[in-house]
Amino acid sequence: MSILIKNAYIATMDKDGTSEIPNGFLLIEDNLISQIGDNSNGAADKIAADKGIGKVIDAEGAILMPGLSNTHTHLGMTLLRGYADDMALKDWLEKQIWPAEANLTAEDVYWGSLLGCLEMIRSGTTAFCDMYFFMDETAKAVEKAGIRGCLSYGMIEFGDAEKGTKELAVNEKLVSDWQGKANGRITTMFGPHAPNTCSQAFIARAKEAAEKAGVGVHIHVLETEAELNYMKENFDMCSVHHLDAVDFWNTSKVPVLAAHCVWMSDGDIKLFAEKGVTVSHNPISNMKLASGIAPIQKMLDAGVIVALGTDGCASNNNLSLFEEMKTAALLQKVGTMDPTALPAKAVVEMATVSGAQVIDKQTGVLKTGGKADMILVDVNKANAAPIFDVYSHLVYAAAGSDVKTMIVDGKILMEDYNVLVMDEEEVMKKAKECAYSLAERAKQKE
Numbered sequence: 001m002s003i004l005i006k007n008a009y010i011a012t013m014d015k016d017g018t019s020e021i022p023n024g025f026l027l028i029e030d031n032l033i034s035q036i037g038d039n040s041n042g043a044a045d046k047i048a049a050d051k052g053i054g055k056v057i058d059a060e061g062a063i064l065m066p067g068l069s070n071t072h073t074h075l076g077m078t079l080l081r082g083y084a085d086d087m088a089l090k091d092w093l094e095k096q097i098w099p100a101e102a103n104l105t106a107e108d109v110y111w112g113s114l115l116g117c118l119e120m121i122r123s124g125t126t127a128f129c130d131m132y133f134f135m136d137e138t139a140k141a142v143e144k145a146g147i148r149g150c151l152s153y154g155m156i157e158f159g160d161a162e163k164g165t166k167e168l169a170v171n172e173k174l175v176s177d178w179q180g181k182a183n184g185r186i187t188t189m190f191g192p193h194a195p196n197t198c199s200q201a202f203i204a205r206a207k208e209a210a211e212k213a214g215v216g217v218h219i220h221v222l223e224t225e226a227e228l229n230y231m232k233e234n235f236d237m238c239s240v241h242h243l244d245a246v247d248f249w250n251t252s253k254v255p256v257l258a259a260h261c262v263w264m265s266d267g268d269i270k271l272f273a274e275k276g277v278t279v280s281h282n283p284i285s286n287m288k289l290a291s292g293i294a295p296i297q298k299m300l301d302a303g304v305i306v307a308l309g310t311d312g313c314a315s316n317n318n319l320s321l322f323e324e325m326k327t328a329a330l331l332q333k334v335g336t337m338d339p340t341a342l343p344a345k346a347v348v349e350m351a352t353v354s355g356a357q358v359i360d361k362q363t364g365v366l367k368t369g370g371k372a373d374m375i376l377v378d379v380n381k382a383n384a385a386p387i388f389d390v391y392s393h394l395v396y397a398a399a400g401s402d403v404k405t406m407i408v409d410g411k412i413l414m415e416d417y418n419v420l421v422m423d424e425e426e427v428m429k430k431a432k433e434c435a436y437s438l439a440e441r442a443k444q445k446e
């Protein structure tokens with residue numbers, strides 16, 4: 001189907017082309033953007049008539065921009081939203097989250113993931129990178145929801161080589177079953193959990209498997225000072241150098257996605273810039289677990305690719321990248337005591353083009369020939385009057401709930417606030433049932 005969007009304020013996020021078109025149009029044919037341009041001379045109506053386009057969206061009063069990419073989630077964890085708050089990472093995982101997760105079923109992860117997809121659609125996220133369990137269920141949810149998911153299985157090996165072999169086999173199956181499915185909307189990665197929960201040898205095996213399969217790797221790294229101290233005590237070096245010793249950060253064959261990166265030294269930053277590692281910055285989770293402030297401005301100055309992530313819903317506690325964008329900007333400013341740190345446009349780039357790079361290089365900017373993944377942000381709202389600068393509005397004033405329409409891979413998933421791809425009431429009901437029953441089972445085992 002062809003779709004024509006007209007009268008939009010377009011923020012293309014394309015560094016090589018026109019960045020803003022105040023009264024623009026965009027034509028989608030199949031799953032690709034076939035034309036994008038100025039509509040002040042009424043070009044759109046002519047195209048609609050000439051081509052006999054059935055679906056025309058009048059985007060007067062809306063910003064048209066690429067969809068947002070959430071580069072670090074644990075989507076099934078949406079069921080654990082608010083399950084355990086106000087704790088440090090180690091205690092939170094060991095005393096609350098892992099015992100609860102030990103009771104997870106495939107059905108739980110399906111409904112948790114679908115709820116997560118719904119929340120992402122409602123807040124402008126068209127693509128995400130996930131690391132969790134029962135990933136077939138998350139894949140089915142992505143298939144249904146119509147967004148893009150780059151899925152990895154969270155492998156925790158704890159230095160047990162036999163367990164490592166089993167974990168790798170599960171991730172390998174995910175890759176062989178799902179890579180490229182749903183017209184390429186589903187992609188996969190390998191997900192060794194972290195340098196303090198997996199051995200160096202195992203993480204090296206995961207990287208090898210990823211290179212063999214031609215897919216990326218997704219890992220947590222230097223999230224807390226406790227991790228840094230643990231690595232120094234046990235290996236006499238930080239996590240980054242510990243994994244560099246097995247060439248883990250080499251991106252010449254496959255992408256490497258590193259979540260958190262809070263406790264990075266200047267040397268680590270230089271190495272990531274040279275290697276081309278993508279950092280997923282998760283400021284809200286880092287603040288909530290009091291993990292620290294990642295040196296993002298320093299990373300950007302050094303040329304590191306930095307994207308944004310929410311982390312799981314148990315440490316955020318939502319999936320809104322609009323909140324994440326604002327928090328990222330504010331945290332960097334107060335962390336460096338420099339109000340010019342992480343300006344608005346740089347944050348929008350993190351949430352769009354930088355994140356998309358690691359998921360699908362044909363997304364993240366609006367340009368001819370690119371895949372049709374985009375959102376309309378409603379600016380016919382009190383919090384959007386006036387707008388002097390579109391990036392300032394998106395980062396400092398807008399909310400996820402201002403997203404009114406979403407198109408992914410040329411298909412409309414939400415139009416004028418109506419989600420077209422799932423029964424919202426049913427998803428919320430089923431997810432709540434699963435969540436309360438999971439909590440009950442976890443409590444009984446205590």
Ligand SMILES: C[C@H]1O[C@@H](n2cnc3c(N)ncnc32)[C@H](O)[C@@H]1O
Pocket residue numbers: 074077089093097098101131132133154193194220223285311312315
């Ligand atoms: C894939 C695994 O990662 C866990 N997990 C969720 N949030 C975090 C975090 N901030 N840091 C490390 N691990 C986390 C999940 O609870 C799951 O056990």
Ligand SMILES: [Zn+2]
Pocket residue numbers: 072073074220259311312
């Ligand atoms: Zn995480």
